[in-house]
Amino acid sequence: MLRFALAGNPNSGKTTLFNGLTGSTAHVGNWPGVTVDKREGLYKKSSEPIAVVDLPGIYSLSPYTPEEVIARNYILDEKPDCVINIIDATNLERNLYLTTQILEIDVPVVIALNMMDAVEKRGDKIDVKELEKRLNVPVVKISALKGEGIEVVMERALEVCKTKRTGVTVIEETALKHLISDIKIALEGQGVGNPLFHAVKLAELDDLEVLMHKDTVNMVSEFKKQYENPVFGDDYEALVADARYKYITKYFSPTLTRKSKEKFENTPSNKADKILTHKIWGIPIFLGVLFLIFHLTFSENLFFLGNLIPDDWTSLKGTALEGVFATGNGINSPGVILYNLVDAFTTFLSTTVEGWFAGNSTWVSGFVTNGVLGGVFSVLSFLPQILVLFLFFSILEDTGYMARIAFILDRLLKKFGLSGRAFLPMIMGFGCSVPAMINTRTLADEKEKIATVRVIPFFSCGAKLPILTAVAGGIVNYFGILNVDLITYGMYVIGIAVALISVIIMRSTTLKGDAPTFIMELPSYHKPQFKSLMALIWDKAKHFIKKAFTIILASTIVIWFLSHFSFSWQFLSDTQIDQSILASIGKLLQPIFTPLGFGSQIGSNGWVFIVAAITGLIAKENVIATFGTLALCIGSSIIDVEVDGGVAAVTTMISNTGISAAALIAFIAFNMTTIPCFAAVAAAKGEMPNKKAFKGTLIFWIITSYILSSVIYLIGSWWWTSFIVLAVLVAFIFLAKKIKITKKVKK
Ligand code: GDP
Ligand code: MG
Numbered sequence: 001m002l003r004f005a006l007a008g009n010p011n012s013g014k015t016t017l018f019n020g021l022t023g024s025t026a027h028v029g030n031w032p033g034v035t036v037d038k039r040e041g042l043y044k045k046s047s048e049p050i051a052v053v054d055l056p057g058i059y060s061l062s063p064y065t066p067e068e069v070i071a072r073n074y075i076l077d078e079k080p081d082c083v084i085n086i087i088d089a090t091n092l093e094r095n096l097y098l099t100t101q102i103l104e105i106d107v108p109v110v111i112a113l114n115m116m117d118a119v120e121k122r123g124d125k126i127d128v129k130e131l132e133k134r135l136n137v138p139v140v141k142i143s144a145l146k147g148e149g150i151e152v153v154m155e156r157a158l159e160v161c162k163t164k165r166t167g168v169t170v171i172e173e174t175a176l177k178h179l180i181s182d183i184k185i186a187l188e189g190q191g192v193g194n195p196l197f198h199a200v201k202l203a204e205l206d207d208l209e210v211l212m213h214k215d216t217v218n219m220v221s222e223f224k225k226q227y228e229n230p231v232f233g234d235d236y237e238a239l240v241a242d243a244r245y246k247y248i249t250k251y252f253s254p255t256l257t258r259k260s261k262e263k264f265e266n267t268p269s270n271k272a273d274k275i276l277t278h279k280i281w282g283i284p285i286f287l288g289v290l291f292l293i294f295h296l297t298f299s300e301n302l303f304f305l306g307n308l309i310p311d312d313w314t315s316l317k318g319t320a321l322e323g324v325f326a327t328g329n330g331i332n333s334p335g336v337i338l339y340n341l342v343d344a345f346t347t348f349l350s351t352t353v354e355g356w357f358a359g360n361s362t363w364v365s366g367f368v369t370n371g372v373l374g375g376v377f378s379v380l381s382f383l384p385q386i387l388v389l390f391l392f393f394s395i396l397e398d399t400g401y402m403a404r405i406a407f408i409l410d411r412l413l414k415k416f417g418l419s420g421r422a423f424l425p426m427i428m429g430f431g432c433s434v435p436a437m438i439n440t441r442t443l444a445d446e447k448e449k450i451a452t453v454r455v456i457p458f459f460s461c462g463a464k465l466p467i468l469t470a471v472a473g474g475i476v477n478y479f480g481i482l483n484v485d486l487i488t489y490g491m492y493v494i495g496i497a498v499a500l501i502s503v504i505i506m507r508s509t510t511l512k513g514d515a516p517t518f519i520m521e522l523p524s525y526h527k528p529q530f531k532s533l534m535a536l537i538w539d540k541a542k543h544f545i546k547k548a549f550t551i552i553l554a555s556t557i558v559i560w561f562l563s564h565f566s567f568s569w570q571f572l573s574d575t576q577i578d579q580s581i582l583a584s585i586g587k588l589l590q591p592i593f594t595p596l597g598f599g600s601q602i603g604s605n606g607w608v609f610i611v612a613a614i615t616g617l618i619a620k621e622n623v624i625a626t627f628g629t630l631a632l633c634i635g636s637s638i639i640d641v642e643v644d645g646g647v648a649a650v651t652t653m654i655s656n657t658g659i660s661a662a663a664l665i666a667f668i669a670f671n672m673t674t675i676p677c678f679a680a681v682a683a684a685k686g687e688m689p690n691k692k693a694f695k696g697t698l699i700f701w702i703i704t705s706y707i708l709s710s711v712i713y714l715i716g717s718w719w720w721t722s723f724i725v726l727a728v729l730v731a732f733i734f735l736a737k738k739i740k741i742t743k744k745v746k747k
Pocket of ligand 1: 008011012014015016017114115116117118143144145146526
């Protein structure tokens with residue numbers, strides 16, 4: 001059977017084209033040894049079916065990343081019958097850089113000029129006939145998204161795959177050209193396949209190539225002596241890259257006519273990047289965007305309008321709708337409106353179920369309303385806001401903005417031994433730590449990988465969101481200070497900051513090393529696709545609901561039983577749970593948490609915070625589910641917990657333990673940064689090279705969370721302690737520097 005491979009830059013539309021060609025026959029697996037997706041499928045519209053492979057997205061065929069190695073080896077070793085090089089035509093010059101490398105391989109090539117719809121919408125024109133002539137391979141205009149032209153691509157590929165094609169290079173610079181041709185002749189003498197491709201890579205001293213052709217390397221350096229280049233010195237890689245770009249600008253750029261006479265640098269995307277990836281403003285803008293997202297999700301005083309308008313601002317006052325659209329004098333954000341609507345539904349559900357059990361014995365109704373409904377509903381109540389938040393995050397990702405964040409941070413943190421590549425898995429951590437940790441396999445440097453896995457949990461995941469929201473809601477409710485959006489936003493930012501600071505510390509102490517080179521070309525901005533966004537949200541919702549009715553439900557049932565039996569297996573009533581197995585365990589551990597503010601200093605019921613944190617190890621949603629299960633037993637039932645969800649549960653806990661606001665923030669921080677859930681711990685273990693590194697990871701999480709929470713509690717309770725904290729920090733940095741200097745002197 002014929003095999004065609006799709007190759008192209010990330011975001012060039014490979015997967016869209018692949019799906020269009022193969023439809024339901026597609027099969028997704030992994031490339032051996034890495035988690036990079038391997039998609040294979042069949043194209044059935046030709047006389048005989050053709051196998052199509054979607055190669056990983058790459059910017060070049062250098063072995064900088066596993067993706068590049070996979071794509072390169074596939075084309076060289078598996079010898080597909082044709083390479084379909086898909087190009088984002090809105091970014092022609094950048095994409096042709098990869099094309100010039102593919103053309104050096106002895107393989108039939110067809111160019112699919114994708115996103116032609118976007119090019120035409122802009123009013124730009126590409127002279128395809130001329131481009132085809134200059135590239136000397138077929139070029140087909142397509143729109144993968146609209147399914148236009150994709151069959152023509154396959155027809156042309158079918159034609160060319162029956163012919164032989166010998167690789168050609170665009171490198172014209174004379175000295176370089178001669179060098180390459182000398183190496184090529186030498187390789188041909190050794191019977192090496194694809195001699196031109198290997199010759200160019202050998203001239204660049206590409207790592208993989210040097211390994212493969214050890215004996216030829218010496219010869220190459222002999223050749224080089226004859227062709228010394230005064231401008232670039234030894235950097236042949238830069239020399240080759242420069243030659244490619246020069247050729248592209250000279251011969252391929254003229255085939256593109258832009259409607260606006262603006263230069264390449266002045267496309268809207270590049271203009272936006274001038275602001276969004278600005279050296280100084282890039283990060284404040286990111287923090288601003290992040291705040292806007294949290295504000296739209298959690299604020300009960302949208303755009304702070306409530307402070308401006310008079311008290312009786314609307315005719316909604318006093319109607320049932322007021323509770324949905326407004327809180328006090330403030331207008332609700334979309335996230336809160338959704339929350340209120342779903343809340344009305346769950347209230348109806350739980351009161352109905354409660355009604356069924358009203359006549360039953362106390363323990364049965366207690367078990368159902370507290371143990372089951374209280375726990376599960378206190379978590380489920382946050383589903384709408386979680387989905388809204390993820391919708392925003394996915395939009396940031398889909399538009400290409402997240403890639404910019406990696407870019408900005410790369411520039412900032414390269415000095416500290418961290419490359420932008422490591423931020424992509426970190427940003428994935430906002431969704432769930434498990435896939436994010438597995439994704440670190442794309443990092444080539446082992447020490448960088450270990451450091452990255454360790455800080456991924458600090459990028460607060462979806463399961464931790466109920467903790468943030470419920471506790472923040474409790475603080476606002478009970479103490480009447482701050483805002484939910486401000487607290488949740490603040491905690492996310494603290495998480496990111498702690499992650500970056502700990503990476504910097506690790507990379508200059510236990511995991512010392514330089515950042516590997518990270519070459520990243522920013523994809524141009526895209527309008528997010530409504531359909532794919534909805535699919536993502538639906539997936540998230542399904543996952544969350546399923547988890548609530550399995551792991552969380554099972555855990556709350558266990559918690560309920562442990563809190564209603566004593567060690568002598570005596571059944572306890574709600575008011576006696578202070579003597580339960582659960583309480584004993586919590587009380588035993590309480591003193592450890594005193595410096596964090598939720599230890600021995602809070603009232604006799606304070607153990608609930610300890611057991612909640614422990615149950616969080618199973619799944620982080622359990623922290624709030626535990627409060628929900630225990631709230632009605634612990635507290636006077638001023639608030640209907642199974643009806644009002646997690647915020648009410650936390651409020652009940654606050655009023656019955658006397659915990660302070662500072663300790664509550666410390667509690668959030670602790671749960672955010674301590675050992676993550678079992679699933680994430682297992683994933684981390686799988687990614688660690690040895691037992692020692694894994695143990696170090698567990699200790700790192702415990703110590704970091706302990707220190708962070710203590711500091712937050714200290715500063716939150718007594719603001720002047722911030723000076724002490726600062727002094728300790730300065731002393732620490734000073735000492736660390738001094739030690740470094742003395743070490744240097746010893747050397
Ligand atoms: P991949 O990374 O190469 O697999 O690219 P995808 O197939 O995931 O596409 C990246 C983005 O480009 C998605 O948002 C697609 O919807 C969009 N896209 C793909 N093909 C086209 C096209 O022909 N026209 C337009 N306007 N957008 C496209
Ligand atoms: Mg793809």
